[in-house]
Amino acid sequence: MNFNHQKIEKKWQKRWRESKLYKADNKKGNKYYLLVELTYTSGDLHMGHWFAWTAPDAFARMKRMQGFNVLFPVGGFDAFGLPAENAAIKHGIHPREWTYKNIETMRSQFEKMGPSFDWDKEVITCDPEYYRWTQWLFLELFKKGLAYRGKVWSNWCPECKTVLANEHVVNGCCWRHTATAVEQKLVDQWLFKITDYADRLLWKDGPERIEDGERSRTSRRIDWPQAAIEGQNNWIGKKEGINITYDVKGLKDKITVFTTAPVNFGATFIVLAPEHPVVEKIITGEIVVPGKILNELKNYIKKATNKTQRERKTTEKEKSGVFTGLYAINHVTKKEIPVWVTDFVLMDVGTGAVQGCPGHDLRDFQFAKKFGIPIVRVIVGEDGYEGPVEKEDQIIEHGMKGKFINSDFLNGLDFEVGLQKTMDYFEEKGWGKRVISYHLRDWSVSRRRYWGAPVPIIYCRRCWEIRNKSQTNHSSPVTNHDLREGVDYAILDDGKEYIIHPVFEKDLPVELPEKADYMPEGLAPLATAEDWVKTKCPVCGSEARREVETLDTYVDSSWYFFRYPSPNYDKGPFDKEIIKKWMPIKVYFGGPEHILGHTLYARFITKFLHDQGYINFDEFAEKRVHHGVILGPDGYRMSKSRGNVVNPDEQIEKFGADSVRLYINFLGPHDKGGAWKTEGIEGAYRFLNRVWRLITNYRDLVVIEKKDAEDILRIQHKTIKRVSEDIKILHTHTAIAALMEFTNLLEDVVNKSQTQNPKSQSSHYSPITNHKIRCAEWDEALKTLVLLLAPFAPHLTEEIYQRYYAGISNFQFPISNELKNSQIKKLNRKSKIENGKFYSVHLHPWPKYNPDLIVEDTITIAVQVNGKLRGTINIKAQMSNDKSEIIELAKKNDKVKKWLDRKEIKKEIFVEGKLLNFVV
Ligand SMILES: [Zn+2]
Ligand SMILES: [Zn+2]
Structure with missing residues (x-):
């Protein structure tokens, strides 16, 4: 009889929910916080979602059975963002309606899988009670000078007169004006100064490996994937170098370049970003260059500014550039070197100017080669070749071994030593200054979109005028000259200055207006809600304007994990005392695509909150585990266009949630994944039915032979060890x-007992009713199987457990070598629910193994005489290469012995671990 998954699964899901089985108790100790990344409210849970959290769910279940008070909240939703707004534009419904409808659907999909969530711990980022605290976070950062208005390169449609999200740029054009090319424009936006934390966000010395997984709260040890550590460190891109300031021939203007490798005897040109101030002066005519050059320059800059930053940074493309007509003076060679403009130099990286040393940098080499600029060798590599650098493979770059040549006082010095000496020399001469530069930019956090948390800022023109007046009429110490743009005041779309005021904390949340035009021309959507925009200045009380930008969803998700343990707390974003007990998170599961975005932002916010004294740790997750990908049956990423999407709902209907869970967990290690196969899910289904029949039909089986009992006990303890250890590492x-x-072993024993029992030979799998003799090893084995399977097949195991094991508290696992296979253990089947308490398999203590009972595996060696198989011997696995011992054993083997009797052994051919052939 197969188990009826449809009936069983629904029954237990209801029971678990009603009994709050998976409740994480803030009052109890032994806390263990496991987390899977917030789910986006797309409206449909696909197989990828299942894959992302089924293994973590198994892990959480094991931890709970091991006695931990586990918080495993997955019922949270990343609910703001552009898709809701797009759906609203397309279907004419409110983004809120779309979002909450999707959440409902997704919740019921989650429930069908019987996850071990605590449903009381839920966060939805678009709930005003949640984004109230997102706004609070913004204000905290603002008060500390870490939130400001600055300029960011953005996609700009000249027709819409607005910033476009990347999704709204189609083939380089506006999605609404398909013939209008999107431009790159510097636009004012709110930014968080994550760069202030650049050095602290760098991972130092790599991760410390954790042996036992369990650590004390005060431990600073962390265990993140190498890919995350390297990815973040590269992105932060700490570089120690020098800013060198060049004189320009015939001009007062100077050009400062940043370099980490000042091989300045080989510097033969300078390249500027198209946005460099010197270039701007040429364009405006402030610096005069020949007309032909000016025209070329203008054309080039126009093209360059239409490219996105990413296009410009691409290294493979053909180098392009134009000469400015200017020359800088090389400090050490005293030569005049040409100044060019190129789009691969970005204004917001370094100083927006770079010195070209084409003998020792690939990109500089390609540029110099293309434009006929001299290439000078000043470093000789390990090959000792001192001739000119003519090919790419002759370039000795920074980081390679080499010595200085053609460099006057540096000649003969090692590459690294010479660079330091150059920096000393330039600093001494006043030509340069050592600096540390980072690749990391400030985090742009505001968007001109509707569906997000409003930036809690009020702009007041009146306050600006009051200050302006006091400055001109009286000799007031406060003058507008002290005010910093972007921090104290902003220039809004009308071109006027406004004082920036934070909204009072007591006035949070600043709720979204119910109605707004989502796609207005030339305006932010919120600006169309005129009544909402108009507000009172919190300082002077006159009419003021609300900020019309909303926060990026990455701000919402940068702190949500602090909210889970006390999701209804209303005196702050989280209860400090409760957070102290739960965090840092033990393991944070999620996708490798979040290495540079979400997890970096979350680390920054954690460090910030730590510095403000809200928390006592500065890494939010001790361990991070990336998930792999589940592919379609054809081995490709599941996608609607390929038609290879496997719908989890259909699979649950057919095979049950347990089968789907088991199969996903069986696909491969969590960080790799694999391809979905129909045979695979069928195999998982068959396996669960085998377990079901084994226990329901053969629970009362006797173990006939002592050897079987020994095998069962040994394999049982080995299995406990393997399952416990493998779940811990998500294998x-x-x-x-x-x-x-x-x-398989247990079934073999069943089969054996069946064939030895003439009464039941007729039906191989029929329930045995006539066995009255029981044995402890068999009972334990079956129960252990159920317990170890519980994290993977929670419904099936609960059903079995409730039928046969629940409420039996004195069930002990013997861990001695003493076999009691003849003893009859009477199971006391008390009521399954004792004193109204629900004894769930998912709270039953996890089995422990006895190392003494785990004996090494044996392997079988085939023994041949003159190439014919004459017998086999069993040896311990670790002896598999012990030739002489195996020969001795083989000679003593009864079956082999007679073939060797009175014969001369000429040779022994031995294949390790497999075969021994006597040539006689
Ligand atoms: Zn447009
Ligand atoms: Zn005011």
Whole structure:
């Protein structure tokens, strides 16, 4: 009889929910916080979602059974953002309606899988009670000078007169004006000064490996994937170098370049970003250059500014540039070197100007080669070749071994030593200054979109005028000259100055207006809600304007994990005392695509909150585990256009949530994944039915032979060890393989007892009713199988547990070598629910293994005489290469012995771990 998954699964899901089985108790100790990334409210949970959290769910279940008070909240939603707004534009419904409808659908999809969530711990980022605290976070940063208005390169449609999201740029054109090319424009936006934390966000010395997984709260040790550590460190891009200031021939203007490798005897040109102030002066005519050059320059800059930053940074493309007509003076060679403009130099990286040393930098080499600029060798590599650099493979770059040549006082010095000496020399001469530069930019956090948390800022023109008046009429110490643009005041779309005021904390949340035009021309959507925009200045009380930009969803998700333990707390974003007990998170599961965005922002916010004294740790997650990808049956990423999407709802209907869970966990290690196969899910389904039949039909089986009992006990303890260890490292596939092997063994014993029992020979799998003799090893084995399978098949195991094991508290696992296979253990089947308490398999203590009972595996060696198989011997696995010992054992083997009797052994051919052939 198969188990009825449809009936069983619904029944237990209801029971778990009603009994709050997975409740994370803030009052209890032994806390263990596991987290899977927030789900976006797309409206449909696909197989990728399942894959992302089924293994973590198994992990959470094991931890709970091991006695931990586990917080595993997955019922949270990243609910703001552009898709809701797009859906609203397309279907004419409110983004809120779209979002909450999707949340409902997704919740019910989640429930069908029977996850071990605490449903009381839910956060939805578009709830005013949530974004109230997102706005609070913004204000905290603002008060500390870490939020400001600055200029950011953005996609700009000259027709819409507005910033476009990347999704709204189609083939380089506006999605609404398909013939209008999108331009790149510097636009005012709110930014968080994450660069102030650049050095602290760098991972130092790599991760410390954790041996046992369990650590004390005060421990600073962290364990993040190498890919995350390297990715973030490269992105932060700390560089120690020097700013060198060049004189320009015939001009007062100077050009400062940043370099980490000042091989200045080889510097033969300078390149400027198209936005460099010197270039701007040429364009405006302030610096006069020949007309032909000016025209070329103008054309080039126009093209360059239409490219996106990413296009400009691409390294593979053909180098382009134009000469400015200017020359700078090389400090050490005293030569005049040409100044060019190129789009691969970005104004917001370094100083927006770079010195070209084409003998020792690939990009400089390609540029010099193309435009016929001299290439000078000043470093000789390990090959000792001192001739000219003519090919790319002759370039000795920074980081390679080499010595200085053609460099006057540096000649003969090692590459690194010479660079330091050059920097000393330039600093001494006053030509340069050592600096540390970072690739990391400030984080742009505001968007001209509707569906987001409004930036809690009020602009007051009256306050600006009051200050202006006091400055001109009286000799007031406060003058507008003290005010900093972007921090104290902003120039809004009308071109006027306004004083920036934060909204009072007591006035939070600043709720979104119910109605706004989502796609107005030339305006931010919120600007169309005129009544909403008009407000009172919190300082002077006169009419003022609200900020019309909303926060990026990355701000919403940068702190949500602090909210889970106390999701209804209303005196702050989180209860400090409760957070102290739960955090940092033990393991944070999520996608590798968040290395540079979400996890970096979350680390920044954590460090900031730590500095403000809100928390006592400065890394929010001790361990990070990336998930892999589940592919379609054809081995490609599931996508609607390929038609290879496997719908989880259909699979649950057919095979049950347990089968789907088991199969996903069996696909491979969590960080790799694999391709969905129909045979695979069918196999998982069959396996669960085998376990079901084994326990329901053969629970009362006797173990006939002592050897079987020994095997069962040994394999059982080995299985406990393997499953426990494999779940801990998210190698759920090998944990399940171990459970399958264990099940095979138990079935073999059943089959053996069946064939030895003439009464039941007729029906191989029929329930045995006539066995009255029981044995402890068998009972334990079956129960252990159920417990170890519980994290993967929570419904099936609950059903079995409730039928046969619940409420039996004195069930002990013997861990001695003493076999009691003849003893009859009477199971006291008390009521399943004792004193109204629900004894769930998911709270049953996790089995422990006894190392003494885990004996090494044996392997079988085939023994041949003159190439014919004459017998086999079993040896311990670790002896598999011990030739002489195996020969001795083989000679003593009864079956082999007679073939060797009175014969001369000429040779022994031995294949390690497999075969021994006597040539006689
Ligand atoms: Zn447009
Ligand atoms: Zn005011």
